[in-house]
Amino acid sequence: MAASSSRDVIIGIDAGTSVIKAVAFTLAGQQLGDVALPNAYGTAAGGHVEQDMARTWTDTVAALRGLANAVPDLAARVAAIAVTGQGDGTWLIDDDGRPVAPALLWLDSRSGRLVEEIRASERNAPLYRRTGSGLSACQQGPQLAWLQAHVPDTIARASTAFHCKDWLYFLLTGERATDPSEATFSCGDFRKRGFDAESARLIGIADLTRLFPQVVDGAATTHPLSAAAAIETGLTEGVPVCLGYVDVICNALGAGLYDPAPDVGCTIIGSTGMHMRLVPGADAVTLNGEATGYTMPFPVPGHYAQMQSNMAATLNIDWMLDLARDVLAAEGVTRSRADLIRRLDDQVLQARPGEVLFHPFISDAGERGPFVSHEASAQFFGLRSRHRFGDLLRGVMEGLAFAARDCYAAMGSLPRDVRITGGASRSRALGTILGAALDCNVRICSRGEAGAAGVAMIAAVTIDAYPDMTACAEHWVSPHLSAPQPPDAALAKRYAAMFPAYLDARLASRPVWTQLAALRAGGDHV
Numbered sequence: 001m002a003a004s005s006s007r008d009v010i011i012g013i014d015a016g017t018s019v020i021k022a023v024a025f026t027l028a029g030q031q032l033g034d035v036a037l038p039n040a041y042g043t044a045a046g047g048h049v050e051q052d053m054a055r056t057w058t059d060t061v062a063a064l065r066g067l068a069n070a071v072p073d074l075a076a077r078v079a080a081i082a083v084t085g086q087g088d089g090t091w092l093i094d095d096d097g098r099p100v101a102p103a104l105l106w107l108d109s110r111s112g113r114l115v116e117e118i119r120a121s122e123r124n125a126p127l128y129r130r131t132g133s134g135l136s137a138c139q140q141g142p143q144l145a146w147l148q149a150h151v152p153d154t155i156a157r158a159s160t161a162f163h164c165k166d167w168l169y170f171l172l173t174g175e176r177a178t179d180p181s182e183a184t185f186s187c188g189d190f191r192k193r194g195f196d197a198e199s200a201r202l203i204g205i206a207d208l209t210r211l212f213p214q215v216v217d218g219a220a221t222t223h224p225l226s227a228a229a230a231i232e233t234g235l236t237e238g239v240p241v242c243l244g245y246v247d248v249i250c251n252a253l254g255a256g257l258y259d260p261a262p263d264v265g266c267t268i269i270g271s272t273g274m275h276m277r278l279v280p281g282a283d284a285v286t287l288n289g290e291a292t293g294y295t296m297p298f299p300v301p302g303h304y305a306q307m308q309s310n311m312a313a314t315l316n317i318d319w320m321l322d323l324a325r326d327v328l329a330a331e332g333v334t335r336s337r338a339d340l341i342r343r344l345d346d347q348v349l350q351a352r353p354g355e356v357l358f359h360p361f362i363s364d365a366g367e368r369g370p371f372v373s374h375e376a377s378a379q380f381f382g383l384r385s386r387h388r389f390g391d392l393l394r395g396v397m398e399g400l401a402f403a404a405r406d407c408y409a410a411m412g413s414l415p416r417d418v419r420i421t422g423g424a425s426r427s428r429a430l431g432t433i434l435g436a437a438l439d440c441n442v443r444i445c446s447r448g449e450a451g452a453a454g455v456a457m458i459a460a461v462t463i464d465a466y467p468d469m470t471a472c473a474e475h476w477v478s479p480h481l482s483a484p485q486p487p488d489a490a491l492a493k494r495y496a497a498m499f500p501a502y503l504d505a506r507l508a509s510r511p512v513w514t515q516l517a518a519l520r521a522g523g524d525h526v
Contacts, residue, residue, distance in 0.1 A: 007079035010459050011067065011235075012452030014247060015060060015085030015164050017041065017105060022063035023452035024071045027079065027465045029476035034449060035066035042102075047109035047137075050102035053091055056164065057171050064233045075235050081172065081225065082218070082459035084244035084451060085165035087182060088138040090147070092158040092211075097170065100157040104143050109365075111142035112374075114149075118142075118203065119372070124291055127202040132190040132285055132295025132306075136368060141187040141203040148208060161211040169243045172233075173223040177216035180297040181245040187212070190304065191282045193297045218243040218458050219299040242459035245299050248307065250454030252276050255421035255445040256477045258300060258469055265415030267404055267434065269424040273313035275407040277306045277415060288410040290371045299458045300469045308370045308407035311363035314424050316378065316396050317344075319362050324389065344393065348429035351394040354494050357381040357501060358392075358399030359509070370410035371506075375513035381505055397430050401437035401495070402502040414438050419481060421445040436491035437499070441484035445477075453477075 009032065014021045018041070023034040037059045041051040068074040088106035093099055104110075115137045118124055127135060135142065140161060148155050162170065163186075166178045178186075180193040187203060189196035194215045200206050216223075222240035230237035244250055248268070252258075257266035257278050268274040279285055281302050285295050293308040321340045328335050359379050361367045366374035380395060408414050418440050424430055425444050435442035447453055457472050466472040 007077055009071065009074065009077040010079055010456040011064070011081045012449070012456035012459075013060060013063070013081065013083040013085075013168065014250070014449070014451040014455065015039070015056060015083070015168060016247065017086045017107070020056070020059045020063050021449060021452055022060070022067045023449045023456070024067055024074065025453065025456045027460060029453070029457075029479075031449065031453075033067060033070035034452070035063045035070060037063050037066075041105055041107070047112060049105045049107040049109075051105055053099040053103050053167060056103070057168065060168055061232050064235065068234055078235055078239050079465070080222065080240045080242055080459040080463050081235070082242040082244050082455040083165050083168050083172065084247045084250040084455040085163070085168065087163065087246040087248060088136075088140060088186075089163055090140045090143040091162040091164060091167045092154065093160050093162065093167070093170070094157050095159045101151075101154050103164070103167075104147075106138040108143065109137045111146040112137040114145055115142050119291070123202045127199060128287065128291040130189045130196055130199045130202075131185055131187070132287060133185040134290075134292040134294070134368070134372065135203075139186055140182075141200070141205060144208050144211070145204045148205060155208065158211060160213050161208075162213065163246070165244060165246070166213065169241065172225055172229045172241045174226045175216065175223045176213040177243055178213050179243050179245050180215055180217055181249050183212070183215045184297055185294050190285065190295045190297065193217075216243050217299075218245070219462060222459070222462055240459070240463055242455070242462055244455035244458050246296065247451050248274055248276075249296055249298060249305055250458070251421065251451040252305060252454070253299065253457055254447060254450030254452070254454030254477065256419035256443065256473070256481050257305065258298070258303075258473055259417075260470055261417065263413070263416040265408060265418040265440075267418055267420050267422075269313050269400070269420060269422040269430065271313065271315050273310045273400065273403060273407070275308050275404050277408070277411045279304050279306055286410075286412040288370060290410070292369050292372055293407075293410060306411045308410050310360065310369050310403045310407060311365055311367050312360055313400055313422075316358075316360040316362045316400065317393075317424070320393055320396055345427055345429040347390040348394045348397055349432070351390040353394065353491055354398065354498050355391045356383055356387060356395035357498065357505060358395040359502070359506060360396065360399040360403050370407050373510065373513060375517040377513055377516065379509065381501075394429075394433075397433050398437070398495070399502075400430070401434045402499055404434060405437050405499060406503070406506075408438065415440055417441045417443065417484065419443050419445055421447075421450050431485065432488065432491075435485055435487040437495045439487050439492040439496065441486055443484050444482040445480055446482070447477075447480040
């Protein structure tokens with residue numbers, strides 16, 4: 001049913017790992033207001049990373065009530081509420097709808113050894129063919145297997161396994177559900193766009209399929225805001241609530257991944273790097289030999305998003321800037337990262353391209369895309385005495401661009417047009433370098449809340465505010481995309497010549513990473 005003319009606002013909720021956001025948009029996609037609240041998580045030995053489920057709901061309610069203070073007559077104007085959030089993880093509730101334990105987050109690594117065993121076994125290839133996603137300790141399937149083996153009492157008390165946004169949807173509507181994207185890469189079959197008993201068997205949780213909720217596609221179905229949730233949030237009972245897809249899909253949608261034009265990609269450059277391709281059907285999905293990346297249903301009929309993610313993107317730049325800050329601090333000069341970032345583009349663009357080669361594997365967790373190596377580490381190649389800090393900074397950005405090319409190549413041919421979003425998307429230097437390394441046009445998405453916008457777009461189409469996602473994107477996305485920036489032809493040629501060296505060095509470094517990891521592990525005994 002089409003939205004009433006008096007109800008002209010969609011609320012997008014984006015419950016991230018450390019921040020919960022509630023954002024109000026008009027039906028035309030204009031942002032009216034937003035509220036963001038911190039959402040803490042705790043860590044413990046053994047790779048435990050957990051979040052208090054009750055607090056996540058309390059903070060979401062507070063964000064919604066704060067939004068009502070920021071947007072006049074919000075309750076009377078809301079046409080729909082849409083919710084997305086951090087992916088992976090395991091949020092368990094009992095028959096009465098109460099949490100049975102703190103939520104395991106995607107950062108939780110306690111199932112890492114189990115994942116390594118499966119990836120090294122004959123089960124990995126058939127599992128990857130079904131899910132289209134590389135097995136990882138962040139996923140709900142392995143986390144359930146770990147809980148079953150180590151805390152069976154917790155599993156026995158549980159009746160439903162949620163993800164973060166599913167938990168919030170349950171409290172908003174009373175419905176126990178997850179969406180097609182999370183069901184598929186948690187323990188599913190991407191062709192069926194849902195859970196899969198054989199995938200559960202391969203992971204070792206055949207007895208736990210009872211925990212899987214119904215799969216609700218928010219692109220076609222909504223449920224009404226419950227009376228209890230209306231009282232808590234101050235919103236109107238019965239307003240349609242849309243269960244969005246996982247946050248990375250919503251970010252990509254809000255940043256412009258959906259486009260009728262072919263060969264479009266989307267790169268999110270934040271602490272990690274996420275690189276996505278849109279494919280028009282299951283038969284067009286490209287599965288790589290390393291069994292990495294994700295394949296997820298997209299909120300447009302028949303479409304899928306393929307993605308590869310490298311563990312560290314801006315973390316590499318932060319590391320370089322912190323080195324400079326340490327040197328300055330030793331001389332009594334205090335500079336923040338923000339101070340140094342203001343000069344970063346000029347320093348990088350003044351340096352000669354391709355002077356050094358850098359592998360951006362700075363994360364303590366190693367690398368996961370487009371290859372898996374817990375021992376992978378960052379490294380410079382080709383250093384000479386003439387090289388200065390600007391050369392190294394440029395090398396780091398070039399390394400990030402080559403990592404993006406590596407990821408896109410694992411999903412098929414390089415895209416012709418890439419939309420960039422995330423914290424580093426404002427960098428002129430990084431946009432120039434990335435476009436040349438991919439030899440593609442680059443468009444920068446200026447919308448600050450792409451995730452909340454993306455989930456609100458799903459709701460806008462579902463309540464018939466738009467006939468389809470193409471029409472919605474024309475209003476919600478196109479005005480926020482910069483004009484296409486074509487690649488520098490000479491720079492693209494140089495980077496094309498360098499990329500094979502990047503790959504050769506990566507492949508040759510595996511035994512070195514292994515030796516260094518062993519030496520570090522034995523360091524306490526020297």
